[in-house]
Amino acid sequence: MHLSRLIFTLSLISLIGIALMLDGFFASLLSPFGVRILLVHTIFLTCSLTVSFPMMLGLAFAVGFIWDSTQMAVTGANDVGFGYSIFLLGLTGSLMQGVCPLFKRGRWEVPIVLVGVATALLIAMEWFFVSFGRAKFIxxxxxxxxxxxxxxxxxxxxxxxxYLIFKLSRLTGCPILSINGGLKNGV
Known part of the structure; x- marks a missing residue:
């Protein structure tokens, strides 16, 4: 059982890695329209429902570290400090962990809405941190x-x-849901 849990967690990490690679493609595709999809953040938020709280914090650290490493300005003056994404992802991942019992029972409605709320919260807090760093709230x-x-x-x-996460759990043999809809394994 522990081996299937490890394989499932590694497959989630690889899913996030693929999202990190595809993020630049979607950013260039959607930038002419003035919008962006936070693909990495969305996948992190969906994955945070299927792992334990310490693993979610580890994923938040890894994803936030990589995100800040690739997205921070290289110039001398940064608006925010390195590592702010780790804090934001940890906070929104903790918010997602609150609806984990609903998700484990097979209820997707609230987690889907909460992904949108958490994404909006991420963008709003990012704007606040940048504005606070610049000392201009415009x-x-x-x-x-x-x-x-x-x-x-x-x-x-x-x-x-x-759906991809459920397929990965079925492929790796690490069940997320039990037959009666209750929590079977806390991954």
């Missing part, structure tokens, strides 16, 4: 459009990722 014109469209795209993409 909301750009496209901020609300980016916030709501990114949250909606995250909500629309999350059922696909939940």
């Amino acid at each position: 909301v750009p014109e496209s901020f609300w459009k980016e916030l709501w469209v990114s949250a909606l795209l995250g909500m629309l993409a999350s059922p696909v990722f939940f």
